[in-house]
Amino acid sequence: MGTAADGMPDETLLAGLGAGDADLALAFVRRFQRIVFGVAMTVIGDPAAAEDVAQQAFEQAWRHAQVYDSRRGSVRAWLTTIAHNLAVDVLRARTSAPVDPDDLPALLTAVTETPERVAVANDRAAGLRRELGRLPAPQARAVAMAGIYGMTARQIAETEDVPLGTAKTRIRDGMQKLRAAYLPENVDDE
């Protein structure tokens, strides 16, 4: 059912969620549920656990709506970070290996080659995606394992069967390149 809330800015819906306005809260959930569930599902890989994390993310957004500060980033980025942190916590609580290395190529393909389905659709994201696609494969994998799955350098070294120093260097070099690709546009981005 389309409502007036559908055309409202993200910030307005978030404020409505925080205030307990059922209509605005529902519009907020509908607007962001695919993004939030996508983050949780991609990180955790299990629909039931991902749904729980996604629900927790909306609950945290509801509780902490007043803390959101638009000067520090978009509502979308804020909510995505909440969902990501919760998902990584779940992953870390598991005793098994955080990620199956065989899953990485699919993940990297997903984040570099499907612009129409990504959570953030803007030029900056496009630049980042392009740069990620250009990284040497070991660096791209290290960046994904640390940045998406929250794996430590030690876990990455074990997974990739390389020395710890090598894993750390891959994270460092990969992230520096991504930042360099992301930053230049920062200047005129008002």
Place this chain on the structure above:
Amino acid sequence: MSEVNEMSCAEFADAAAELALGVLTGRERARALAHLDRCEACRENVRQLAVTGEELVGLLPAIEPPAGFETRVMERLGLGAPAPAPAPARPGGSAWRAGSA
């Protein structure tokens, strides 16, 4: 000895990305944070890397959640609508709808 083993900017730069992504642990994390307290330039470096990390997470694909997700979230928040209960349809009991067609 209470003397802290100080981390240099060069040493910090090696660990900055891990710190920004939240994957630095233990003593190395403590030393990096101690360095950050004193070094404005390295703080800015980490901030930029952290924003880059957030953008990376923002590239993850959106996925349709399981059916009924939004209803369950609203119930969890105590904002659930007076639920359209999954009651069995009552044949012939929908006269009230006629006017809204």
